[in-house]
Amino acid sequence: MADSTDYLTAYAGRYRDMFPVRLATIAAIVALTFWVMGWGWAAAFGLFQFGLYVPLWQAVQTALARPDAPAAARRFRRSAEIVTLCLASHNAVFILAAWQAQPQHLDYLRLLLAGNLMVGAHQVHVSRASFVAAVLPPSIAAMVIASYQVGSDPRLLGAVALFVVGVIAAAWRQWRSDRESIELMSALSERSRELRAALAEAEVNRSAAERANKAKSRFLAMISHEVRTPLNVILGLTEVLRGRPRPAAETTIVTDMADAGGMLLRLLNGALDISKIESGQAELQLAPVDLAGRLDAIARIWRSRVEELGLTLEIERQGSPEHFVVMTDEARVEQVLINYLSNALKLTPHGAIRILARALPASDGRIDLDFEVHDQGPGVPGDQRERIFEPFEQLAAGRAAGGTGLGLALCRASVEALGGALGVRSARPGGAVFWFRFTADCATPAIDSSHAAPALNLPDRRPRILAAEDHPANRKLLTLLLEQFGVQLTLVENGREAVAAVRDQTFDLVLMDVMMPVMDGVEALVAIRADEAASGGRRTPIHMLTANVFDDDVARYRAAGADGVLRKPIEIAALQSVIMGALLADA
Template sequence: MIQKADYIRAYADRYRDMFAVRLTTIVAVILVAAWVLDWGWAANFGLIQLGLYVLLWRTVEIARTRPEAPGAGRRFRLRTEWITLGLASHNAVYILAAWWVRPDTIDYLRLLLAGNLMVGALQVHISRRSFLAAVAPPSIAAMIIAANQPQATPTLKFAVALFVLGIIAAAWRQWRGDRETVELMVALTERSRQLQAALGQAETDRAAAERANKAKSRFLAMISHEVRTPLNVILGLTEVLRGRRRPKAEAVVIDDMAEAGGMLLRLLNGALDISKIESGHSDLQIAPVDVAARIEAIARVWRTRVAELGLTLEVVLDGDLADFAVLTDQARVEQVLINYLSNALKLTPAGTIRLVAQARPQADGRIALSLEVHDQGPGVPEDQRERIFQPFEQLAAGRAAGGAGLGLALCRAAAEGLGGSVGVRPAEGAGAVFWFRFTAPRAPVETDAEAAPTAPTPDAPPALRVLAAEDHPANRKLLALLFQSFGLDLALVENGRNAVDALRADRFDLVLMDAMMPVMDGVEAVRLIRAEEAVEGRPRTPIHMLTANVFEDDVARYRAAGADGVLGKPIQIGALQALLEQTAASAVPA
């Protein structure tokens, strides 16, 4: 019994397809009847057959348009079976009646009977009963005619029976083929529906992913801005202090502050860049890195915290490691080591944490580096060693220590960005060894002069006039201190509207514009300044964005508005000095 709407619709379509052939057959029979018998017989055949086909047409259309209606399959099956029986029975009775009245037309009637048997048997049938209804009446009529002819011999009767059975066998095979065709059509329809649903779901997922990506971008932009703004003040003031004469003890503390702040900034950049690292589109900042010096600097910054927890930090460096530098991304290396050390401090209740580094030259001239952090914590079960490097996956000890489950995922992403790998193995005795391995080309070690941090120096010409738009009071204070050390004329305003008004009233050699400000943001202010310069014919004032929002999309937006460049926060003193020197060299002082 047909139940599914797809089967009903498929069979209804097959019935529709056969109407043209059946109606052509009826017209042919009508013409033959009018020629052999008379128009009365022809009219009788045509009216009854066409009337039954009208009923069949309505049945098929109802099934096609309402296949989901309750009981639609059963009604469709029963009606087509009865109509098929009516069509076949009328054919058989009609030919028997014509034979009875006009026995001289027997040859024509045999041909009509054979044709009707073949057409009826080979048409679409929804069930076995429908097939039986189509072939039984004409088969019986053929046997009656063969049995009641005076000249009929057993051989003729056998031949007729064989002919009928042959037609029935061929029609049965055709019926099975029709069923398989319908099942295939239904399967294709179902598959098409599944594909459409999958495409719809994929589109929904894509839209959701886009929304999530936009939300992530907004979140990262907010985190970047909110963290970089105070970090800008800390690092900027540290650089100001480093440029002044201090007792040696204070200078060491300030250097440690600058070192810690730089590590924090690099960690922030790495964390914000994890999606790019995982997608393989991260831009590595490749530069000569003295790995031994970086490890010593990390250990120096962390020893205070280690001592507060009653632990010991031991650094073990390969003897050859201090003799060279490698070309790699310093921020990625630091990110892995700092995360490893942070986890070790959380999970080691007492004892010693060891930071071990080894370097081995390779045949191709590269250096294979192995960095390890040995803790004395609870260790990592073997079946969990891969899982903990997945985002938000952590052991019970990590959750108890307050971790978010992102640190080791960041380590793996950073290592893979460098073409390396990370992992964990059991430590001797107790604890775990978290390792990080990568290879890098060898590079010359920087001299002390090259590696020394750049302190602010009053090298820029004092004739330059600079306008800075900055809404954050601490950042305005920092800019005032920096430009005081440069000996430059600096005008400070609190928003983009004030910057536009200041440029209308006076000339400046350079504008430093924050992006996010009240009243009027920096992008809108830059756009308005460029428009007014074009309308009034004013000289183009160099404008550089000074902002914590330095994602690629942000930079493209600033450039599109008319900005000449971007300085990120925290302010890099060297980059600021280079900009001032470039401005002084290319502009006539205001």
């Protein structure tokens, strides 16, 4: 500590601060000495004292300018000790000499000696040696004068000794207090530097995290667009097929396609929602769900994969069918079941995987739901059962089977969002049981009308709809979907063509893709709104039809003038609602 730059800077600063008081004290002594003893004694005292403060000032300035120089603390300490010894010794010798030359001024000299002792003892001292150098010469001089005066009476000598000891003791306590305060200041300065360094590092890490988060957002937006675009075609064509009569065998196949596509879409939405899940801001999408039917659909779609692996899949339900119909977030429940089932398939070498679902009425009239997935894998050690639900945490068997280590963390976030709990326990005779449970309100089964022929109460004229879409498969899909509604459809391939079409014709509704060549959808939207504002003409309903549906994206579309956003894959009911809304607004 004594050699630290903070310690040196603190002491050098205190020496610098004492200069005005010390120099003013010397000047006052010089003036008083001139008055009492004449100019010769005053000049002798002043010149020597002022002269000694010159090297001390230089030592202080050097220490403050380069506190981190090699051996800087040692040089400053030695300089201060030498100058202090010279100052105190000069004071003592000066007073003894003046006493011998002019003994009639002894009272003045005694007071001057006592004052110098007290000032020297209580001034700043960088070390014990400096303190001793300040108090020893005047103490010796005081005892010499007292010894000469005492004669046969030792009481005066004792009183002087007691005075000197008292001054030294009080000054010693102050020096220790000063030293401790400077050590505390040095420690605080060091801690402050560490905190500033930590803050600077945290700022660097925050900037890196922000860049990583932006990169993640761009990546997720790209994944969202690239996956939703073909998925839009698959699900859209499936809905078209479901609306047409066909043999029962083909109907089952189309239904399985629709169920699998719906699961894929919900899994995609859950995975892309990871940012909200991590921040605890994920919102539940509550709707009536038949969880028994969802479980059957999952088993039906995954059964072929189970059979490929030489395993068997058993489903057991406990509870009345109506108790499985609840208000919940279908995607969250489905996500957990599929992740549990996927892990069981990866970890079970042979045998059966069993899914158990219970739905029992709770005391408050709600429904307690409990799901378990039993596998016959290596199991999970007791001390690892909490850790595996943390992001990127995997057991050795899980790493060997592949995966990112995010699946169970997403399950945990989803179940907690549902207000439930999850975990894992050992199975008998071997394996593991992954479970989750939550409570939900009862619900009435929703009527599935997605495959029914759409029915719109259209006006006498056929509604005119403009669709801007650069992807050929999506244009074909829009044609198939909208022809069911009996509309006049105009298709363009980029934003510039959309702007030109709106200038030339009147449309009841514009469906605008976002990512298009030549001019993107947002630029086209802004251009159309600018034309409407300049001409004072009718405001055309414009809905963005896009795979980029993050909250920031939707806010950007709205700010540019969009009336709404339809996400890809297209939901028939949502499309029908947008068309009806545009027609009613124009009525």
